[in-house]
Amino acid sequence: MVLPGRLFAAAPALDFSKAIIVNASDKSETETAAIQMFIEEVMARSIVRLREQAPANVPQIVVGTRSSIMKQQAYAKWITAQADSRPDGFTISLVDGNSAAPKLLVLGNDSRGLLFGIGYVLRKSSFAKGKISIPLSIPVTTAPAVPIRGHQLGYRPKVNSYDGFTVQMWEQYIRDLAVFGTNAIELMAPFTDDDSDSPMFPLPQKEMLVEMSGLLKKYGLDAWIWYPLMHGDYSKKEVIERSLQENDSIFRSMPKLDAVFVPGGDPGKQDPDVLFKHLERQLKLLHKYHPKAQIWMSPQGYNAEWMDKFIRIMKGKPKALTGIVHGPWTRMDADSLRKIIPAEYPIRRYPDITHNIDAQYYVPDWDFAYTVTENRESINPRPLDQQTIYKAVDPASFEGFISYSEGVNDDVNKIIWSGLGWNRDTPVIDILRDYSRYFIGSQYTDDFAQGLLSLEQNWRKALLTNQGVYSHHAIFQALEKNASPAVKLNWRFQMALYRSYYDAYTRSRLVYENHLEDAALSALRGASQTGSLQAMQKARNLLARATEERVSPDWRQRVFELAEALFQSIRMQLSVSKYHAIATIRGANLDLVDSPLNNRFWLEKQFDRIKEMKDEAKRIQEIQQLLDWENPGPGGFYDDLGNPDHQRHLVLHDNYAKDPNSFHSVFAGLPGGYSLEMDRIRQWRVSWKTYMQTIYGLPLQLRYENLDPGAEYQVKVTYIEDIPLKLTANNGIVVHDFVMPEFDPRPLVFDVPARATQNGTLTLNWQIDPNGDGPGRGCSVAEVWLIKKNAKP
Numbered sequence: 001m002v003l004p005g006r007l008f009a010a011a012p013a014l015d016f017s018k019a020i021i022v023n024a025s026d027k028s029e030t031e032t033a034a035i036q037m038f039i040e041e042v043m044a045r046s047i048v049r050l051r052e053q054a055p056a057n058v059p060q061i062v063v064g065t066r067s068s069i070m071k072q073q074a075y076a077k078w079i080t081a082q083a084d085s086r087p088d089g090f091t092i093s094l095v096d097g098n099s100a101a102p103k104l105l106v107l108g109n110d111s112r113g114l115l116f117g118i119g120y121v122l123r124k125s126s127f128a129k130g131k132i133s134i135p136l137s138i139p140v141t142t143a144p145a146v147p148i149r150g151h152q153l154g155y156r157p158k159v160n161s162y163d164g165f166t167v168q169m170w171e172q173y174i175r176d177l178a179v180f181g182t183n184a185i186e187l188m189a190p191f192t193d194d195d196s197d198s199p200m201f202p203l204p205q206k207e208m209l210v211e212m213s214g215l216l217k218k219y220g221l222d223a224w225i226w227y228p229l230m231h232g233d234y235s236k237k238e239v240i241e242r243s244l245q246e247n248d249s250i251f252r253s254m255p256k257l258d259a260v261f262v263p264g265g266d267p268g269k270q271d272p273d274v275l276f277k278h279l280e281r282q283l284k285l286l287h288k289y290h291p292k293a294q295i296w297m298s299p300q301g302y303n304a305e306w307m308d309k310f311i312r313i314m315k316g317k318p319k320a321l322t323g324i325v326h327g328p329w330t331r332m333d334a335d336s337l338r339k340i341i342p343a344e345y346p347i348r349r350y351p352d353i354t355h356n357i358d359a360q361y362y363v364p365d366w367d368f369a370y371t372v373t374e375n376r377e378s379i380n381p382r383p384l385d386q387q388t389i390y391k392a393v394d395p396a397s398f399e400g401f402i403s404y405s406e407g408v409n410d411d412v413n414k415i416i417w418s419g420l421g422w423n424r425d426t427p428v429i430d431i432l433r434d435y436s437r438y439f440i441g442s443q444y445t446d447d448f449a450q451g452l453l454s455l456e457q458n459w460r461k462a463l464l465t466n467q468g469v470y471s472h473h474a475i476f477q478a479l480e481k482n483a484s485p486a487v488k489l490n491w492r493f494q495m496a497l498y499r500s501y502y503d504a505y506t507r508s509r510l511v512y513e514n515h516l517e518d519a520a521l522s523a524l525r526g527a528s529q530t531g532s533l534q535a536m537q538k539a540r541n542l543l544a545r546a547t548e549e550r551v552s553p554d555w556r557q558r559v560f561e562l563a564e565a566l567f568q569s570i571r572m573q574l575s576v577s578k579y580h581a582i583a584t585i586r587g588a589n590l591d592l593v594d595s596p597l598n599n600r601f602w603l604e605k606q607f608d609r610i611k612e613m614k615d616e617a618k619r620i621q622e623i624q625q626l627l628d629w630e631n632p633g634p635g636g637f638y639d640d641l642g643n644p645d646h647q648r649h650l651v652l653h654d655n656y657a658k659d660p661n662s663f664h665s666v667f668a669g670l671p672g673g674y675s676l677e678m679d680r681i682r683q684w685r686v687s688w689k690t691y692m693q694t695i696y697g698l699p700l701q702l703r704y705e706n707l708d709p710g711a712e713y714q715v716k717v718t719y720i721e722d723i724p725l726k727l728t729a730n731n732g733i734v735v736h737d738f739v740m741p742e743f744d745p746r747p748l749v750f751d752v753p754a755r756a757t758q759n760g761t762l763t764l765n766w767q768i769d770p771n772g773d774g775p776g777r778g779c780s781v782a783e784v785w786l787i788k789k790n791a792k793p
Contacts, residue, residue, distance in 0.1 A: 013126065013133040014094075014102050016059045021050040024064035024072050025114060030220030034115035035063055037175055037219075038122065045127035045441075056101075061121075063106045065114055066091075078105050085109050088183055089143025090117030097136065104134060109143065112183060112220045119179035123434040126442035133442075142422070148348055148400025149421035150184025151177060151414050152226060155208045157198035160377060160407030160587030164200035164571025167211045173408075174215055179438065180418040180431075184222035186261065186402045187212055189250055191230055193267040199580045200571060210253050217256035224259045224402060225250075228268030235274045243278070244285055251289045259294040259322070260286060261350075261402075264310070265301020266329050272302070272309040280320040294322035296348065299337075300329045304697075304770070307331050314341055325350045328360040328404065331696050333663050338397040346399035351389060353403045353413040356380055360404075361389050362667050364656045365644040367463040368690045369510045370503075371670045372595045377587040379499045381412035381452045382459075383428045389660045390420045407587055408570055411492065412452055429453070439492045444479075451476055451496060458503045462645055464514070469507045476500040491570035498562040498574075501555050502593065508552040510597045516542050517598040524623050532619035536607045543600040556593065563590045595682065602685045629685075632716075635708060635788035641781055642668060642690025649784075650692060651701035651763075666700055669693040669780055671720055680744065688745045691720045691782035700766040700779035704786060709760045712789040713752040718745050721780035728765045729756035738769060745782065752786075762786070 021039065025031035039050050050061065062075055066085075070076050078095050090113040095103040106121060108114030120140070126133040153173070155162055165173070174185060190196070190205035197204075203211065216223040231246075232239045251257060260282065262268070264275060279295050286293050299310045314324075324341055326334040327350035338347055352360035355376050363370075363382070403410075403417055412435065419431035432449035440448045454472035463469070480488070480497055487493050520539035527535035550556065563579070566572035573581035574590040581588035603626065610622045632638045640646040653665040670690050671681050681689065694700045707713070719725060719741035727735040729752060736750045756762055766779040 012136045014059070014097065014136060016061065016102075016104070016125075016132040016134050017046070017048055017130060019050060019059035019061050019104075019132065021052055022060055022062040022075075023052065024062050024069055024075055026065065026068045026111075028111050029218060030111040031065070031068075031108075031114055033218045033220075034111075034118050037115075037178075038063070038118045041122055041175070041179075042127070042132060046132050047129055048132055059101055060103045061106065062103060063114060063118065065108045065110060069105075069107055075105065078103070079107065084141060084143045086143035087113070087147065088116055088181075089113050089141075090120065091141040092117055092120065093139050094136070104138070113143075115178055115219060116181055116183075119181065122179055123438040126437065126445075128442065144181060144183075144422045145395070145424055146398070146400035146421050148184055148222075148402065149182055149418055150186060150222065150224065150400070150402035151182060151417075152186040152188070152402055152405050153212070154186075154188040154226070154406065155201075155205060155212065156188055156192065156194040157200075157582050158194050158406060158586055160409055160574075160581060161570055161572045162407055163198040164202070164573070166202050167208070167215075169571075170208075170212055171215050174212075174219060174221070176439070177414065177418065178219055178221065180415050180434070181422045182221070182414075182418045184224055184258075184400075184402055185212070185216055186224040186226050189225055189227045191246060192226075192228055193230065195582075198582075200573070206250070206253065209250070210255065213254040213256050222258045223254065223256040224261055225254075225257060226261050226263070228263050229270050229275065229278065230268050233274075234270050234278045240278065240281065244281060247282060247285055248288075251286055254290075257286075257290045257293050259296055261325055262295065262297045263301070263325075263327065264297055264299045264306075266327075267301075269301055272299075272306055272313055276313050276318055276320070279318070283320045295320055296323045296325050297321060298325035298327045298330065298350065300325075300327040300350075302331060304331070311340055314345070317342055317344070321345065323348055323399070326398070328352050333659075333661055334393045335397045338394075347397060349393065349398050349401040351401055351403050351417070353382075353386060353417065354380070354405045354407065354410040357668060357670050361385070361660050362662070362669075363459055364667075365461065366459060366668060367461075367466075368642060368686060369463050369506050369597050370459060371668075371690050372597070373506050373592045374502060374589050375592055376585045376670070377406060377409060378502075378589050379409045379495045381455050381496070381499075383412060383416050383432055383452060384456055385660075386413050386416040387420065387428050388657050390417060391424065392657070392660050395424065408491070408495070408572065409587055411495070440490060441487060444487075447475075447479060448493075448496070451479065451500075455496065455499050455503070458499075463507050463510055466507070469503050473500045473504040489565075489569065491566060491572075494562055494565050494569060495572075498559065498566060501558045501562060502589070505552050505555040505559060505593070506597070508555065509546070509594075512551040513546050513596065513598040513600070516545055517600070517603075520603065521627060524627055527620055527623045532616060532623055533611065535623065536611065540604060540607060543598070543603065546596065546598075546600060547594065559593055560590065597686075599686050601683045605683055630687075632785045632787050635711065637704065637786045639702065639784045640687045641692040641783065642670075642687065644668075647692065649702040649704055649786075651703055653698075662695060664698065666692045666694050666698075669720075684745065688718060688720060688782050691780050693721070693780040694778040696778065697768060697770055698778060700781055702764045702784055704762040704764075705760065707757050707760045707762055708788065709758050711757070712754055713757055713762070714749055714785075714787045714789055715752055715764065716747045716749045716783075716785035716787060717781060718747045718783040719780065720745055720782050721777065723777055723780065724769055725766050725779055725781075726769070728767070729753065730763050735764070741780075747783065747785070749787075751789075 043049050089109040091107040093105045106117040108117050213223050231243045283295050323346040325348050356363045415435050419426050433445050436448035437445040458469045520542040523538040563574040567579045573579040576588045584591050610619050613619050630638045659665045724738040724740045726738045733753050733756045768778050
């Protein structure tokens with residue numbers, strides 16, 4: 001175990017505690033803001049205020065741009081060579097490093113390069129009370145790999161924390177991102193698919209939009225706006241006029257606006273022909289207030305017909321458009337999209353870094369227990385997964401990214417993307433160490449970075465057998481015990497602790513509740529001796545211990561305490577009732593912390609049904625059917641497709657590293673929904689709460705070998721999601737035509753034509769209607785039994 005709070009193998013460093021800062025910039029708004037950020041962030045971490053005047057024989061930190069430094073003879077001689085001059089780049093050099101008065105030169109290629117150079121010094125330096133240490137290894141000349149490195153910060157009710165941010169909080173968060181090389185922020189228009197107000201709002205949406213745009217102007221960051229077409233059918237004159245009036249008000253009010261991103265769908269779905277005509281009108285209006293601003297769009301949410309239209313329009317090279325955004329629910333991967341879009345249109349990625357499941361990039365092999373508790377939008381540091389996702393696309397296929405985020409839950413993921421956007425070969429551990437050093441403290445440089453990696457490891461493999469969850473939690477508890485008051489109040493530290501306690505508590509419950517269900521099933525197996533009613537009551541009492549005699553109550557209590565701390569520190573809304581979250585799937589996983597991890601509610605529902613039967617023999621028979629739920633009978637097979645350890649016959653296709661967007665692979669899903677649906681879903685069997693699915697017409701396949709060629713078989717299957725499915729065997733033998741699943745799942749039974757298994761093998765293929773509407777959701781199958789009807793002796 002690591003020692004909490006130990007110093008990370010400190011590299012040789014110079015003492016700049018008594019340094020002065022020399023402002024050799026042109027004093028533009030961005031440069032002034034960058035230097036003020038430097039002074040304030042150093043002060044916040046060291047209680048040292050960098051002076052601008054002092055005796056000559058003290059360390060100096062000289063900051064400016066290449067052009068401004070060259071105008072000043074005293075410092076121009078320190079520039080030894082012409083460096084990479086790409087935008088946003090910078091050079092940091094040490095002069096007289098062996099003297100008592102070393103000099104640090106922070107040289108930006110441009111104003112924003114100065115901002116990023118200052119950010120680099122901040123995150124590489126070590127701070128303690130009264131002390132500033134800058135490593136001897138600080139010299140660097142660097143420029144970013146991609147020109148667009150941004151994140152969406154949406155001030156709207158749907159998000160898990162942003163809607164509670166004040167202007168001051170927004171400025172700090174934008175600063176934090178800039179320190180790690182972020183150069184673009186995507187704002188949101190007040191008129192989207194959200195409610196117009198939130199109980200968390202400190203300002204109305206439009207006023208906050210203006211304030212945030214002003215902050216981006218101050219720091220010289222690119223201001224984008226996500227602006228879906230939400231007024232109806234844009235082929236109608238009245239809709240067009242209403243939309244343009246709204247656009248005029250928004251565009252006119254924003255101090256800075258560099259690009260407008262109009263999603264083709266999800267939300268604001270418009271026929272591509274209609275959409276592109278409106279983009280021409282919108283661009284004309286946009287240039288009235290922001291003459292150099294651009295318009296980008298995405299083909300996300302398009303069905304196959306609209307995707308064909310989109311491709312036809314792009315081949316005509318529409319003049320209103322600057323570039324294309326590849327976002328969630330785009331029907332092809334970014335590499336394929338790049339091949340069909342004319343080269344003059346850059347492609348910007350729009351990666352979903354905020355969701356865990358039912359998402360663009362799901363957590364691979366995520367345990368069922370996490371899906372029903374931490375759910376879709378939990379605190380989710382996934383540094384290695386984010387690296388995989390970033391590198392899954394050819395660098396030549398995109399000009400950068402602006403991530404899709406719905407709150408601070410994905411804070412680590414934002415920093416990983418910003419770091420890789422600067423240099424895709426940067427080791428993830430280096431980015432995490434910078435994160436930990438800068439945000440938590442120098443003494444946590446390695447320990448907290450390793451802790452973030454361990455949280456990702458908690459989500460690997462089956463939770464029942466993942467002993468690492470407890471050892472990782474012990475490390476976090478040690479860090480917590482030894483942390484200073486300032487660190488304990490640090491929201492990033494609190495988020496990691498919350499996740500660690502939540503993971504450990506969930507595993508403890510899973511072990512406990514599986515034991516209780518096993519005992520309850522044992523009681524049911526004795527029904528013929530004790531009587532059905534007594535057996536069911538005993539089973540009910542055993543299952544009820546999950547809440548009457550809770551396991552690990554101290555860990556549970558700490559989860560609640562940290563949820564309150566996060567609400568206070570960063571406005572994180574981890575509960576609908578307590579903290580005003582809009583829904584459980586929008587980050588409110590505190591409300592799911594006690595979700596049953598066994599079949600308790602489903603069994604109790606069955607007990608209520610069976611109890612009403614008058615005939616004891618019938619009750620015994622029904623109980624036996626509960627016990628035999630997964631039993632396919634002699635010669636048969638059962639697959640629980642949502643369970644990675646119980647999907648023996650599933651055809652998996654590509655692996656996650658090759659296809660993290662699941663264009664060519666099956667992936668795990670869970671039934672999403674808001675409070676009403678979630679209440680119903682809680683009554684379902686465990687095997688229905690996760691399932692395997694495909695998208696964009698990819699068949700979901702199961703393959704069986706070594707079947708009895710003389711037998712007849714039936715397939716019993718449980719479908720999830722309201723999408724009609726067709727099942728065929730082998731090369732097109734129909735087992736059943738399109739069937740619409742019911743909301744409350746129930747197994748359906750179909751005969752498999754004998755000719756499908758006469759060779760001893762069988763491939764089952766599920767497919768969606770290729771002519772159906774929608775963005776591309778596909779097959780969703782939870783359970784499959786292959787049952788042997790009869791066999792020749």
